[in-house]
Amino acid sequence: MMETLEYVFGIGQQDLNWWQMSIRAVVVFFISLVYVRIANKRIFGRHSAFDIVLGVMYGSVMSRAITGTSPFIPTLAAGLVLIVLHRMLASLAAGTQHHESLSNFLKGKTATLVQDGKFLEDALRAHNVTKNDIMEALRTKGGPVEVEKIETACLERSGSISVVYKKES
Secondary structure, X not given: OHHHHHHHHOOOOOOOOHHHHHHHHHHHHHHHHHHHHHHOOHHHHOOOHHHHXXXXXXXXXXXXHHHOOOOHHHHHHHHHHHHHHHHHHHHHHHOOHHHHHHHHHHHOOOEEEEEOOEEOHHHHHHOXXXXXXXXXXXXXXXXXXXXXXXXXXXXXXXOOEEEEEOOOO
């Protein structure tokens, strides 16, 4: 039985043929699907640097399982370790106030770019955001495009710009 599995998956072989790589791809697909379910929806749903780094590393590790450039089972284990690490760090960062600095390191900090209808020039410069970027965010929100009508506009941890309009009196 073990010899058959080694033959089918090409375990211990220097070069894999097309059907061994294909079988590995199917197995890695389903294992990856299970891993992402373990990780939860957050893993690729929000695009903070924390999530993007994991996505790149995870894809790289799992591709090695398909191409056979690394041993099959240890590579799958490394993929699971990345998923579990992400989940643990995300849980820690979302936990108590004691871990706010960890959360800021992993996910970034929100930055205010417009306050009371005025651009905060230093913040714009520090985060490489232009006034045109703010105007684009206003247009995509479908609200007024006058900066004077903004209470606050923030660069969120995901990189998107959120806008809160002033209440009309």
